[in-house]
Amino acid sequence: MKRVASVIVALALCAASPVPAVAQDDGFVRAEAVRARDLMLGHMDQMICGETPCAPATAEERASPPVSDDEADSIATVGMISGAAEFCGLDWEGRSFLPMMRRWRATDGVANRKLALIGATHGFIQQQTLNALQSEGECDDQTRTAIERLLEQTRD
Secondary structure (H helix, E strand, O other): OHHHHHHHHHHHHHHOOOOOHHHHHHOOOHHHHHHHHHHHHHOHOOOOEEEEEEEOHHHHHHHHOOOOHHHHHHHHHHHHHHHHHOOOOOOOHHHHHHHHHHHOOOOOOHHHHHHHHHHHHHHHHHHHHHHHHHHHOOOOOOHHHHHHHHHHHHOO
């Protein structure tokens, strides 16, 4: 397995385990998750909130984002799994992204604005993961098997 692919899969495995990712990877995933959330928050006006365009992020939202750091960490984990699944030609949308979004939509009181930010944060991390893996070449059998296991472990 390629080195970067190994790191991504290892981080995804750590983040998907019951022990917090922060304790296992010195905060790398969490820091990237928060960075992605904050970056996407700055692009709220380019998202759709339900049926209408989202308004730009307010100063209050920037100070206290609608997606917490812990939530961003969880979303980034799914985004990494989705990116790796896409890299290996697996059904990332049906087996990773859509189940995550169903869980969020089932949460009482979650606003369309928050759902838009969740989707955008996931997509950003997914693309970063996909780019890193593609720079290393093709998906190999070991990576595909590891991602298949992750998809099974994290399914509904």
